[in-house]
Amino acid sequence: MLSIAWVNTLEFTAPLWFLVLPLPLLVYRLLPAYRTKQSAIRVPFFSSLLQALDEKPSSGASELRPHWWQRVILLLSWLLVVSALAKPVLLGEAQTREQLGRDVMMVLDLSGSMDERDFMSPQGQVISRLDAAKGVLNNFAEQRKGDRLGLILFGDAAFIQSPFTADLTVWQALLQQAEVAMAGQSTYLGDAVGLAIKSFENSDDADREKVVIVLTDGNDSGSFVEPLDAAKVAAAKGVRIHSIAMGDPNTVGEAALDMDVINRLASLSGGRSFQALDQQQLNEAYQQVDELEPQLFNSISYRPKQAVHFYPIALVLVMYLLAFSVMTFRQLVRGNTDV
Structure with a gap:
């Protein structure tokens, strides 16, 4: 032998x-x-x-x-x-050498309204918007083989919870640590998008495609950078933004959804916008994003x-x-x- x-x-x-x-x-x-x-x-x-x-x-x-x-x-x-x-x-x-395809930065809203329990889990339980978003993001991440994922959480301020990584286990663990209002009660959407754009400047591969997926349930409430201005900067830097709005657009106050801003945020950067009123629509939104951003993955084997x-x-x-x-x-x- x-x-x-x-x-x-x-x-x-x-x-x-x-x-x-x-x-x-x-x-x-x-x-x-x-x-x-x-x-x-x-x-x-x-x-x-x-x-x-x-x-x-x-x-x-x-x-x-x-x-x-x-x-x-x-x-x-x-x-x-x-x-x-x-x-x-x-x-x-x-030996296998993997060439990663895209850098995908997830931008997740943690404002107080994300604690609203108006979504239904696959098991039939009433859950909060944040828990629904976590479940869908986990499933989405598992399908992104070859991509590097990052995570930005925002409320009154935006911060990077996870830099770009190909380790999905670590990324999912950091996602589960997110809690409502841990970044404040407000929705500083423009600042969060601006931080997402800046995070690509530190990427080690300038040729890798850059994608931002924003999930929010409220309107911008006082960012230093207006969301539409951030979208124009994203377009100039080759960053594509997909936006997903959760909740009822007929709500009023700070939790109100300005669908015009959300739609233009995506369109100005070459992305798409979606609206999710329940768990099924949220799943469908991420499925469409997955179709819009097919995996770019190349594996080289050698001995x-x-x-x-x-x-x-x-x-x-x-x-x-x-x-x-x-x-x-x-x-x-x-x-x-x-x-």
Whole structure:
């Protein structure tokens, strides 16, 4: 089993070198063998001596004949040298490198009106708008493989709860920590959008697509940056904004929804706006956003390579050292025997 696994992970980066494997056979067939001269005695009765001994004359040179084990070493050495020239590499375990597609910043309203319990959970329980938003955001995040998600929470002020990250588990945990009014009771929508735009300036990849998804249930109540001004800046910087309005647009006061501002906030930046009066519409809004922003995900698999061409060469050296040692030992033994 070990040998099979090793062979399966071996690759030759220059396999054309194996075409020279038959070269020694061609040399053996086409070129004459080297002959060594031998000593001879010249006598006038050479012909008579051959007839008496019933022998045939031979040339004054002989061809050295290697032993069978020497032939084996020569063949193995040639095979190993050619294998080394073919540049063998050992492949490691497969590695996957993921290229992320988009930076998506979620902007979530935590004003006091998000505590209104006018949404129904999938289990039929009455829940707050914030709990409904958390559930939908969790489901949305799980479908955004390849995207980096960020999270901004806002009320009287806006702050980054989670910078851009591809770790969805951490992002979802930070989302669950959000509570109503933890950033104040008001709705500073324009400041939150402005902070979202600024967060892209610190992104490590300027070519990645930039998307902001705003979820709010009220009108802007005094931001330093007007929402529409923030939308124009977003358009200039290539940031697309999708806005989702929760709650009844017929409400009055600070919790009232200005759908004209919400619609223009999205349209000015090239995004879309949605209205969600209940849990089903909220789910449908995020499904449409998911369709508008399809995943941009590319996964590259590779196997690290380790060069092993020096192993065949080392094996050749070891074989020749052993062969030289054997021949030297045999000559020593033969010399002692002759003495």
